Amino acid sequence: MRVLVVSEDDKERLRASSALMLHADAEVVEVATAGELRERIIVEGEQFDVLVVDGDLQPRGGFATLYDLRARAELEGTPPIASIVLLSREQDVWLAGWAGANDVVMKPVSSFDLAKRVAALEHAEAAPYGDAGSDAAQLAAAVRDHH
Numbered sequence: 001m002r003v004l005v006v007s008e009d010d011k012e013r014l015r016a017s018s019a020l021m022l023h024a025d026a027e028v029v030e031v032a033t034a035g036e037l038r039e040r041i042i043v044e045g046e047q048f049d050v051l052v053v054d055g056d057l058q059p060r061g062g063f064a065t066l067y068d069l070r071a072r073a074e075l076e077g078t079p080p081i082a083s084i085v086l087l088s089r090e091q092d093v094w095l096a097g098w099a100g101a102n103d104v105v106m107k108p109v110s111s112f113d114l115a116k117r118v119a120a121l122e123h124a125e126a127a128p129y130g131d132a133g134s135d136a137a138q139l140a141a142a143v144r145d146h147h
Helices: 010-022 034-043 062-076 090-099 111-121 135-146
Strands: 001-006 027-031 050-054 083-086 103-106
Touching: 001 010, 001 034, 010 050, 010 111, 027 034, 027 083, 027 103, 034 062, 050 062, 050 111, 062 090, 083 090, 083 111, 090 103, 103 111
Parallel strands: 001 027, 001 050, 050 083, 083 103
Antiparallel strands: none
């Protein structure tokens, strides 16, 4: 299983990566910014089974980054990557749902908990958007209906 871990916080990134390599036997790729995430997935076309993204990414946040990736996949007609958002605040669970995350994990990351949740997503489909009325969802539906 290939997992992309995205966090600007070196400690959280290391904690998540170590947990996944030790307890989920995953091949882990680490990046620190949303720009690096886009470079690997969109520009280079790398494939990952699960995306673990920090909700606190700057400047737009992990939620907007995940939402954008999901919208792009939907517009292209490709399956989005299953994802987990790392949260600092319990009240951000709603934002993770809006962005289309499959699951959330509170920070600081518990290694066993994260590994178990990532393993559960290995063959899972991405969660639906919390925003079914999004422009991307409407456009993708119109394209499907047209064909």
